[in-house]
Structures are given as C-alpha cells and as structure tokens.
Amino acid sequence: MDTPDLLIRNATLRGRPGRWSLAATDGVISLVAEDDPDLGPAADVTLDADGALVTEPFVDAHLHLCKVRTLDRAGPAALSEYTGGTMGAAMGAIETAAAVKTGQTAKSVLERARPVLLESVRHGVRAVQAFADIDPKAGLSGVEALLALREEFRGLVDVRVVAFPQDGLLREPGTEELVAEAVRRGADVVGGIPWIEWTDADAAEHVRRMVGLAQRHDLRVAMLVDDAGDPGLRTAEMLARELLERNMIGRGSAQHARAMALYPEPYLRRLAGLCRAAGLGFVSDPHTGPLHLPVFRLADAGVPVALGQDDIEDAYYPFGRHNLLEVAFLAAHLLDARTDAALERLYDMVTVDAARVAGLPVHRLEPGAPADLVVLEGRTLREALARHAPPRHVVVAGRVVASSTLLTSFGPGVPR
Numbered sequence: 001m002d003t004p005d006l007l008i009r010n011a012t013l014r015g016r017p018g019r020w021s022l023a024a025t026d027g028v029i030s031l032v033a034e035d036d037p038d039l040g041p042a043a044d045v046t047l048d049a050d051g052a053l054v055t056e057p058f059v060d061a062h063l064h065l066c067k068v069r070t071l072d073r074a075g076p077a078a079l080s081e082y083t084g085g086t087m088g089a090a091m092g093a094i095e096t097a098a099a100v101k102t103g104q105t106a107k108s109v110l111e112r113a114r115p116v117l118l119e120s121v122r123h124g125v126r127a128v129q130a131f132a133d134i135d136p137k138a139g140l141s142g143v144e145a146l147l148a149l150r151e152e153f154r155g156l157v158d159v160r161v162v163a164f165p166q167d168g169l170l171r172e173p174g175t176e177e178l179v180a181e182a183v184r185r186g187a188d189v190v191g192g193i194p195w196i197e198w199t200d201a202d203a204a205e206h207v208r209r210m211v212g213l214a215q216r217h218d219l220r221v222a223m224l225v226d227d228a229g230d231p232g233l234r235t236a237e238m239l240a241r242e243l244l245e246r247n248m249i250g251r252g253s254a255q256h257a258r259a260m261a262l263y264p265e266p267y268l269r270r271l272a273g274l275c276r277a278a279g280l281g282f283v284s285d286p287h288t289g290p291l292h293l294p295v296f297r298l299a300d301a302g303v304p305v306a307l308g309q310d311d312i313e314d315a316y317y318p319f320g321r322h323n324l325l326e327v328a329f330l331a332a333h334l335l336d337a338r339t340d341a342a343l344e345r346l347y348d349m350v351t352v353d354a355a356r357v358a359g360l361p362v363h364r365l366e367p368g369a370p371a372d373l374v375v376l377e378g379r380t381l382r383e384a385l386a387r388h389a390p391p392r393h394v395v396v397a398g399r400v401v402a403s404s405t406l407l408t409s410f411g412p413g414v415p416r
Contacts, residue, residue, distance in 0.1 A: 004030055005398045006371065007043035011035075011054040012379055013365060014344070022054065024371030024398030032365055045400065047393055053376045053384055055347075056363040057126035057394070058324035059354035062222075062255050062283040062308030065130035065149075065159075066142030067315070069112045073100045074315035082316050086229030087258060087291050091196055097315035098167055101138040109145035116312055117149055119322045120157045122402050124374035124394040127158035128322075129222060129253075129308075129358045131191060133166040134178045143182045156396055160358065162222050164191030169209065170202045176209060183217050190214035192223035194235040204238050211242045214251070220359050221252040226259035229291055233259040237271055240278040250279030253357050255308070257282055258291040260298075268294070272301040281357030285310035287330040288317040295335055299345070306354035307331055307346065324350040325376075325388040332385065343381050371398035377406060 004023035011020045013032075023031035023043060071079070074097050082093035120128060132142035143163060150159040163182035165175045169192070183190065190213050194206040207223070214221045221243070226233035236257050243252050254275070260268065275282070281304035286292035288310045299305045307327050312320030328346045332338055337346055355362045363372050374391040378384035390404035410416075 004043040005045065006395065006400070007046045008054060008375065009035060009046065009048050010051060011049040011375070012051055014053070014055060014381065019051065020054075022365065022373070024395070027371055027397040029365065029367050029369050029371045032367060047375065047400070049375050049392075051379045052392060053378055053381060054365070054373055055376065056351045056365060057124045057372045057374050057396075058350050059306070059358060059360060060120075060125050060128040060309050060322070060324060060350075061253060061306040061354045061358040062285060062310055063128050063130050063322070064133075064311055064314065064316075065113050065116065065128070065146055066109050066132045066138075067100075068116050068312040069314070070100045071313045071315060071318055078315035079318065083289060085290070086262075087227075087289055088229050090228035093315065094167065094196060098135070098137060100315070101133060101135070104138050104141050106141045106144040106148070109142050110148060113145060113149055114152070116322050117153050117157055117159070121153075121394060122390050122404065123321065123323045123325070124391045124402075125157060125322055125324060126363070126372050126396065127160065127355065127358070127360050129160045129162060129189065131162045131164040131166075131222075132182070132187075134163055134175060134182055135165065135167045135172050136174045136178070137167075140178060140182055140185070143185065143187060147186055156401060158360065160188040160360070161186070162189040162191040163187040164193070165210075166193060168193065168196045169206045170197055179210070180213060183213060183219065187219075189220050189222050190217075192221065192239075193227075194223060194238060195226050195228065195233050200234070203235050207235065207238045207242050211239070211246060211248065211252070215246050215248060221248070222255060222358075223252070224255045225257050227256040228259060229262065230259055231262035231264070236260065236280075237274060240271075240274045240280045243278040243280060244274075249277075251359070252278070253281045253283055253359070255283045256285065256289075257293045258289055260293055261291045268297070269301075272298055272303055276302045281306065283308045283354075283357055285327075286334040287327065292334065295331075295349075296337070296345070304353055304357050305349055306357040307349045308354070323388060323390070325385060329385045329388045340382060343385060347381055347385075372396050
C-alpha cells in the first residue's frame with residue numbers, strides 16, 4: 001500500500017480484543033488491522049497509542065454557544081430559578097436571563113465563543129449543534145457570530161447553527177421575521193421552544209410555524225420541549241405530530257424534555273411510540289437541571305437519545321469545558337449508570353448516537369471512513385471516563401490537530 005499520512009500503532013478498540021493499528025491516507029482511514037510490528041511502510045507521522053483506547057470523535061447535539069461565559073453578567077437569580085426544586089420556575093429563569101442580551105453584539109459573542117470552540121478541538125468534539133438566540137433584544141448578533149465561527153473552524157469542528165427563538169415566537173413580536181432572516185443568511189437548523197408560549201394553542205402554532213419554515217428551506221428542526229417541572233406540558237408530542245403530518249420523518253430533534261420525568265407511565269409509553277414513528281431523537285443534559293429525560297427508557301423503546309453539554313458558565317449552569325467525556329461521566333452518576341454495559345451506552349450517546357440525533361454523518365473506525373478519531377487517556381472506557389481528560393491526540397481528516405499530556409512533578413520526600 002502507499003505510504004500513509006498517519007499510522008497509529010498499539011491501539012485498543014471498543015469491542016475488539018487485542019491491539020490494533022490504524023492508518024490514514026488522504027483524509028480517510030486506509031487500514032484497520034491487528035497490530036503487527038512488521039506492518040507495511042513507515043508513515044509520515046506515527047503515533048504509539050501504548051494501549052490507549054481509540055474511538056470515534058465526539059458530537060455535541062446541544063450547546064447554547066451564543067450564551068457561553070455570561071454568568072457573571074446574568075447574576076445568580078436565573079441560575080437559582082432554573083435549578084431549584086422541580087424546575088417550576090424555569091420560565092422565570094429564561095425571562096431573567098434574557099437581560100444579558102440587551103446591547104449584545106456579534107463581536108462580544110465571537111470573543112466569548114471562540115475559546116469554547118478551541119476547547120472543542122482540544123477535547124475532540126468534531127461537531128456541535130450550536131444554538132443562537134434570536135429576538136428583538138439580541139437581533140441577529142448571535143447568528144452572525146456563530147456563522148462567522150462556522151467558517152473559521154471549518155475542517156476542525158462542524159458547527160451547525162440553530163436559529164433559536166429563545167424567548168418565544170408569538171409572545172415576542174418580530175422574532176419570527178428574524179428567524180426567517182437568519183435562515184436566509186445561512187443558519188443550518190430551525191429552532192424552537194414552544195413550551196414557553198402562554199397557551200397550548202400558541203405552543204402548537206409555534207411548532208407549526210417553525211416546522212413549516214424548516215420544510216420550506218429543506219432544513220432540520222431542533223426544539224427545546226417541556227423543559228420545566230410540569231407533567232401537563234405536551235410540546236414533545238406536538239413536535240412529533242407535526243413532523244409526521246408534514247412527512248418530515250427523521251428531520252427533527254427534541255432537546256431537554258425534562259417534564260417527561262414526571263409523565264404517567266401510560267402516556268410515556270404512547271409518546272415513545274409516537275416519537276419513534278416520527279423519527280424524533282432526543283438530547284438530554286442531566287447535569288444542568290434537577291429533572292432529566294428518562295434516557296434509557298426512551299432508548300430501550302427505540303428512540304435515539306444523545307447527551308449534550310447544554311451550557312458553559314451561563315445563567316443555567318456555572319461550569320463546563322465542552323468536554324463530552326465529562327458530560328458522560330456526570331451522566332453515569334446522575335442516571336445511575338455505572339456498569340460497563342451502561343457506560344458503553346453513555347459513550348455512544350456522546351459519539352455515534354449523538355450524530356444520529358443531530359442528523360450528522362456517523363463516524364466509524366473502518367476503511368474508507370473519514371479519518372476522524374480520538375486517542376483517549378485510558379486503556380478502557382471506564383478509565384477514560386474516570387479521568388475525563390483531554391484526549392492524548394485528536395485526529396481530523398488524518399491530521400493530528402491537538403495533543404495533550406498529563407504530567408505531575410512530585411517534590412522531595414514523596415514516595416515513588
């Protein structure tokens with residue numbers, strides 16, 4: 001074979017015993033074979049994985065990228081409302097947090113969001129569904145910034161910009177026209193948050209208009225549904241029904257859906273069947289609120305589920321490094337999922353299943369696939385999750401784009 005651009009030796013692969021070699025040529029995987037010291041010619045770049053786990057890269061199906069690092073400006077009130085009790089004050093939290101958008105500029109969003117996308121590269125996040133708030137206060141500043149970053153990071157992080165009416169559609173006159181303009185300017189996905197409208201009729205109209213906009217432009221839909229502690233919320237059902245009625249099966253994702261944790265069993269089962277028929281996937285962010293989607297119940301019912309970062313240092317969550325390993329690590333505790341089999345499922349939810357939910361290409365470590373992968377810090381998935389450290393190496397299109405090390409120096413007198 002031709003001399004590869006990159007050769008990774010001595011790798012561990014999920015579900016495959018032994019040690020493996022992977023080669024990349026012209027941006028695609030050209031070899032996946034059991035490790036052989038005499039294997040082929042030397043590559044332009046050779047990495048010794050030293051038994052570390054090599055996997056597909058990460059995909060974040062839900063990040064409010066326009067809001068990152070605004071917590072200090074927002075103050076503590078919204079955070080307390082959103083994370084308190086059973087999230088009864090979630091709507092109030094959104095209203096409180098909206099104040100930070102007054103006077104927002106594309107430049108200010110760029111300055112806050114660019115370092116987060118650099119962290120995406122460091123942590124092996126290959127794609128992100130990035131929400132940009134649109135309303136009369138923010139205008140199109142968030143969309144303009146994220147569209148610019150989409151081009152700046154093209155070939156490193158696939159940024160899918162979601163035109164998102166965070167404060168509602170019918171209750172915020174002028175927002176619908178701004179969302180339509182964002183789509184004309186190049187937004188990739190039409191967003192929505194129907195549960196925040198004042199009535200169920202308005203919520204259904206919100207869904208109808210946004211799904212209609214997506215259909216006219218042949219785009220996908222990503223909506224925040226039922227994100228409060230109210231078992232009477234039914235906007236996930238509204239979204240699934242609208243996708244079915246418009247024959248947009250498999251063209252949408254539902255974010256959060258925290259109220260589903262409170263749904264009666266019979267209704268939850270019916271809803272799961274409806275969402276499966278609509279091809280509606282879900283994204284859960286259990287670390288950012290006290291209620292969360294019944295992740296494994298939905299997955300067991302055949303509904304695709306992903307985990308997302310959601311927020312980074314904003315009015316809804318005070319932490320975050322855009323590290324999907326950390327997201328899965330936290331989910332292992334919050335979802336009581338600690339067995340090796342459960343950890344494998346969680347890992348799929350931040351890699352291959354996340355890609356499916358967001359409608360993105362699913363990466364696989366096989367010849368002919370894009371040479372996008374991560375060399376993790378750990379020889380097993382459990383080790384990698386326990387450390388949730390940046391990958392040793394991040395490879396995009398067969399090129400090493402980031403390398404990280406863990407190094408501690410001990411002082412005199414410390415036992416070696």
